[in-house]
Amino acid sequence: MxxxxxxxxxxxxxxxxxxxxxxxxxxxxxxxxxxxxxxxxxxxxxxxxxxxxxxxxxxxxxGGFHLEMSFVGGIGHLMEGSGITELLETVYAPNAATHITSGKAIARAVRGRFLIDTALTSIILSHIYGIPLSDQIENETGTNDINPAIT
Structure with missing residues (x-):
């Protein structure tokens, strides 16, 4: 030592x-x-x-944590101007979204990336299989057929 x-x-x-x-x-x-x-x-x-x-x-x-921070910050830098920050701002506060894309808020960044992945996968699969998304159903009928309690 x-x-x-x-x-x-x-x-x-x-x-x-x-x-x-x-x-x-x-x-x-x-x-x-x-x-x-x-x-x-x-x-x-x-x-x-x-x-x-x-x-x-x-x-x-x-180290692993700093490597992950650097990697997430690199992705945020590459995706700058693509709308990813605005997309994250629909779930997180604007300052949090900035920290997510810069690689400072790792836990939020991982969760945010999973949310983005899930949303994009849902959109792609709905187009492939012809399944309307919940907002498409709501827009066509004027009500929410998936959850009638929501109007």
Whole structure:
């Protein structure tokens, strides 16, 4: 155990050097998982080292939660302007929808993506099989045939 602040560059450097020496002694590669701030610092330490040093053989991996945040944020960035934010705003508040598309609100993002998937799947399957959606039934008859209590 290294008894220092984990975000201290000396602590990260000591850990990287220890792990790389152990991996070299065992003739294997070392894989280290960090959360995003420590991953960034470790990546900068390894990047600045010469190519012939064992530290270059360390494989860094972004932690699962931060990887998911980055992935969801990437999807939100790619889908920007497609109407996904406006769609999410029908269920969530505008600020929450912005946090969902930026990857900050993971639980809401996962639920929101499931809601979008379910809605799109329902629309596609209704067109394929000729089954009218509930709003189509309501618009054609003027009432809601699926749930007559709703008028």
């Amino acid at each position: 290294i008894d220092t602040n984990p975000s201290d560059l000396t602590c990260i450097n000591s850990t990287l050097n220890f792990i790389s020496k152990q991996a070299k002694a065992q003739h294997c590669s070392s894989i280290l998982t960090f959360d995003q701030p420590l991953y960034w610092k470790a990546m900068n330490i390894i990047k600045d080292e010469p190519l012939d040093i064992p530290l270059k053989s360390v494989i860094l991996r972004l």
